[in-house]
Amino acid sequence: MSDQVLRGSCLCKAVRFEVRPPFLRFIHCYCSRCRKATGGVRATNIALLPDQFRWISGEELISRYDLPEARSFARQICTRCNCPVPHRSRNGEQVIVPVGTLDDEPSTKPTAHRQWGSRVSWVAIDESDLPCEE
Ligand SMILES: [Zn+2]
Numbered sequence: 346m347s348d349q350v351l352r353g354s355c356l357c358k359a360v361r362f363e364v365r366p367p368f369l370r371f372i373h374c375y376c377s378r379c380r381k382a383t384g385g386v387r388a389t390n391i392a393l394l395p396d397q398f399r400w401i402s403g404e405e406l407i408s409r410y411d412l413p414e415a416r417s418f419a420r421q422i423c424t425r426c427n428c429p430v431p432h433r434s435r436n437g438e439q440v441i442v443p444v445g446t447l448d449d450e451p452s453t454k455p456t457a458h459r460q461w462g463s464r465v466s467w468v469a470i471d472e473s474d475l476p477c478e479e
């Protein structure tokens with residue numbers, strides 16, 4: 346495991362955390378849930394093991410929402426600035442990190458466009474070397 350540490354934080358900087366590569370997944374997802382959750386046309390998330398993740402501050406400000414009809418879809422925000430922050434998967438096995446919350450840039454790139462068939466029609470592909478998966 347690399348000892349590179351990437352720092353992340355919310356918009357107001359009250360919530361801070363650290364992640365340690367390598368990542369289990371680093372993907373763009375275009376599904377309707379990810380669009381709602383981010384307010385954008387896709388989510389770009391990193392998944393890693395819980396022992397590769399550490400809260401530095403602000404954990405007490407975090408609010409969680411588990412989408413009832415989903416198997417595992419959840420979202421966490423900082424309640425001070427309402428910015429998305431990382432969350433544990435419902436089964437506790439992974440931590441999902443919205444990549445835009447990282448202050449340091451990962452040395453790797455996303456590996457796929459997931460739920461490509463669910464994208465809004467005007468989305469243009471900007472990383473055409475990546476596979477588009479349904
Ligand atoms: Zn905040």
Ligand SMILES: [Zn+2]
Binds near residue numbers: 374375377460
């Ligand atoms: Zn999605």
